[in-house]
Amino acid sequence: MKKLEQLRNPKKWTPLQEVLEVYEKRGPADRKQRVNFLASIYEQSTGKEKKQMVWEDLTRDLFLDWAELRQEAGRKGWLGAGAGKNMPEDGWQKLRALKAAGELPALDDVTVAPWNTTILTYLTSAKSIFGEKSRAKVLRGLEVPDLEEWRGITLTLPCPKGHKSIEENIDERIEKALPKLKTENPRVWLFFMLCDETGMRPVSVRRLAKASLQVLTPAEAAEVRKKMAQEWRVKESELCDFGGLIKVQAAKHGAEVLTPVSAEVVSVAQEVMTEGSLIGAKHVTESRELHTELNAWLRMRGVTGTHAAYLLRHRKGQMMRRFGGKAAVGATLGHKGEAMADRYSIENRVVPAVGIGGRKKREAA
Incomplete structure (x- = not known):
């Protein structure tokens, strides 16, 4: 009944870009980094700019597509030298082309890899923007959709454990x-x-x-x-x-x-x-x-x-x-x-x- 009512009388949500602007002003100390993580997921997955992102884009598929792209970038050695400085100018474009052609390997949840740590960090940060605490404190007064699919994303990837030592x-x-x-x-x-x-x-x-x-x-x-x-x-x-x-x-x-x-x-x-x-x-x-x-x-x-x-x-x-x-x-x-x-x-x-x-x-x- 609730979903039927929502279809009959759709709610007018605050535009996503406006919500992100408010979050960048009122959010926690690392608020800009969290928004940047979300933007990276969107831009690297779609090839579009952050300003084009709308509520409908925040899906499980968006994140999983990005996770697959990120893992392949790591396997190619494009994530080294800090912050992806080894990434070719058209690196993400090439990865998206592989994805579109069905040639990108499926998400690897077996191999321990350092980029898996990054993937999980980005996921946690991007989800937190629209979490319950954020809605009640930072985004209070704005009309934010439930985003059940986005907030419900869970992922288990093997990451390196402990501090590595120099021999x-x-x-x-x-x-x-x-x-x-x-x-x-x-x-x-x-x-x-x-x-x-x-x-x-x-x-x-x-x-x-x-x-x-x-x-x-x-x-x-x-x-x-x-x-x-x-x-x-x-x-x-x-x-x-x-x-x-x-x-x-x-x-x-x-x-x-x-x-x-x-x-x-x-x-x-x-x-x-x-x-x-x-x-x-x-x-x-x-x-x-x-x-x-x-x-x-x-x-x-x-x-x-x-x-x-x-x-x-x-x-x-x-x-x-x-x-x-x-x-x-x-x-x-x-x-x-x-x-x-x-x-x-x-x-x-x-x-x-x-x-x-x-x-x-x-x-x-």
């Missing part, structure tokens, strides 16, 4: 090659060291500006070190020497942190940095190119995986866990949680100086 023999190759890298390409060396010493996400390194670095005098460093030892209840001798602090902005609902870096890193940063970039990138595109260069350099040393530089963050996290448990990991990587809250106030997150200044310091940690 010891690969780590040794990296250490031997670092002096040459520092001489030949100091900006890529600096990118590596910032990831390695701080555990920052590579994308966070790309966003660092000159103002992100606080250079410390020996007296200032000694004062910070003393306070650090007291707060972490360790001897000062257990902490590494450092020459500066870097302010890392909060990311992914995490917390802002202040993290120490070695005097060597400070020295090279002072040589290459510009006002807008700590790693000396002239513009956003060049910062991405430096990131790509670092990934390529790491792969030449034997590091595997789509996001090679990100594994340095994993390594730092494991090191900090050995040093001070979950609280130390939270402080270093900017994670929020009870362990972190118990140890530090929001205004006073200074990362313990562990695992910086060279291989011996890391091994000691």
Whole structure:
């Protein structure tokens, strides 16, 4: 009876584009990213622009078509180098042509693949825009259809589990090659060291500006070190020497942190940095190119995986866990949680100086 009534007296829904505009203004902190995920699903599946999307497009088939396209892109190696930088200009067009010709493999729910993680992340984010919580809080007052089919999509895909580690023999190759890298390409060396010493996400390194670095005098460093030892209840001798602090902005609902870096890193940063970039990138595109260069350099040393530089963050996290448990990991990587809250106030997150200044310091940690 309800469906019959809806056919007789169809409800006038608020246009989808208007709903998305409201969501981008009133939604959670990552609202634009969620809308971008939805737009990518639509644009890559259909070849149309986001502004053409209407309520009728939000179907199970739309998402499954995109998931199949995404998996094939991954198998072709088009999703590497970060954010699909290996994707040919007509890559999605070629994939849609394969789909139209019936030549695209069916969704693979057996093979473990890193792009499956992305597929499930996009699904969760795209569905959340129109979820119950969003309707009651963000989209309140708008006429939004039930979207039962879209919101009811469930998918189980095998994803890589746990944090991948850089093998010891690969780590040794990296250490031997670092002096040459520092001489030949100091900006890529600096990118590596910032990831390695701080555990920052590579994308966070790309966003660092000159103002992100606080250079410390020996007296200032000694004062910070003393306070650090007291707060972490360790001897000062257990902490590494450092020459500066870097302010890392909060990311992914995490917390802002202040993290120490070695005097060597400070020295090279002072040589290459510009006002807008700590790693000396002239513009956003060049910062991405430096990131790509670092990934390529790491792969030449034997590091595997789509996001090679990100594994340095994993390594730092494991090191900090050995040093001070979950609280130390939270402080270093900017994670929020009870362990972190118990140890530090929001205004006073200074990362313990562990695992910086060279291989011996890391091994000691």
